[in-house]
Amino acid sequence: MPLHMRPKKNMASGVLNSLQSFSTISAKMIKLTSATQGKYIWPALRQTLLPVTTILRPSVRNSNFRSSAPVESIDQYPQVEVLKNPPEWKYVERILRKPLVPEPQPKSEYPSGWRPQTNLNHPYFVARTKNYMIPVYMNAYFRGTRRITKLRRVQGDIWLLERELRQCIEKRIGKSIATRVNELSGQIWFRGDYCTIISEFLMKKGL
Numbered sequence: 001m002p003l004h005m006r007p008k009k010n011m012a013s014g015v016l017n018s019l020q021s022f023s024t025i026s027a028k029m030i031k032l033t034s035a036t037q038g039k040y041i042w043p044a045l046r047q048t049l050l051p052v053t054t055i056l057r058p059s060v061r062n063s064n065f066r067s068s069a070p071v072e073s074i075d076q077y078p079q080v081e082v083l084k085n086p087p088e089w090k091y092v093e094r095i096l097r098k099p100l101v102p103e104p105q106p107k108s109e110y111p112s113g114w115r116p117q118t119n120l121n122h123p124y125f126v127a128r129t130k131n132y133m134i135p136v137y138m139n140a141y142f143r144g145t146r147r148i149t150k151l152r153r154v155q156g157d158i159w160l161l162e163r164e165l166r167q168c169i170e171k172r173i174g175k176s177i178a179t180r181v182n183e184l185s186g187q188i189w190f191r192g193d194y195c196t197i198i199s200e201f202l203m204k205k206g207l
Contacts, residue, residue, distance in 0.1 A: 101130055119206025124156035126207045134207075136198045149190040151198055162188050168201050169194050 062068035104116065117128065129135050135152040154161060162181050169177055169190065178191040190198075 101132070104132060113203075115203045115206075117207055122156070122205065122207065124154065124158060124161040126151070126161075126202055127153040127155065129153075134199050134202055136195050136202075138193050138195050147191075147193045149192060149194045149198065151188045151190075152186065154186040154188060158183055158186065158188065165190070165198060165201060169197050172197055 104110075104114075106116075114132075116132070126134065137150050137152070139148050139150060140146070141148065151165070158181055162179055165188065166177060166179050169192075173192075177194075180189040181187075182189075
């Protein structure tokens with residue numbers, strides 16, 4: 001049946017079905033009930049759909065203390081008891097953020113494979129981060145087509161460390177790589193993703 005020959009009854013029922021749920025202000029969803037649907041009118045002539053007037057009170061978010069409501073009497077609020085050092089406070093202290101990162105507990109072996117610094121007698125030194133991690137990072141450029149591995153916080157003979165790392169990586173991958181040394185900032189860059197190889201090398205060295 002052509003579109004202009006369809007009965008208006010079907011058109012009205014389709015509109016009512018589409019109004020089952022709709023979004024309103026304040027991101028609230030209002031579902032129309034059968035009683036509300038009966039109050040919608042589908043006129044036969046040149047009239048539009050007349051919805052029922054709904055009064056909504058959106059939630060008010062005060063931006064500062066001047067626009068907020070005044071504080072009411074203390075009798076309007078529930079009674080509370082103030083304790084200086086309650087026994088339950090120890091459970092809260094466990095989840096509070098500590099001012100300093102705690103030192104790792106000494107163990108013979110860690111599940112993650114992490115190792116602390118044990119040998120500092122090398123001509124070079126790589127300082128750990130505040131989380132006691134090796135400062136090696138991988139950055140991707142040109143939508144991931146170029147990857148650069150960066151080793152930071154290098155002190156001492158940075159050229160000797162670059163030479164030993166380059167020989168270790170080339171032995172593992174079987175080809176030559178490009179490196180870049182920045183002695184002033186204490187960084188060594190490697191062309192490619194070699195974060196795992198560098199971390200394992202430094203941990204075996206005790207750095």
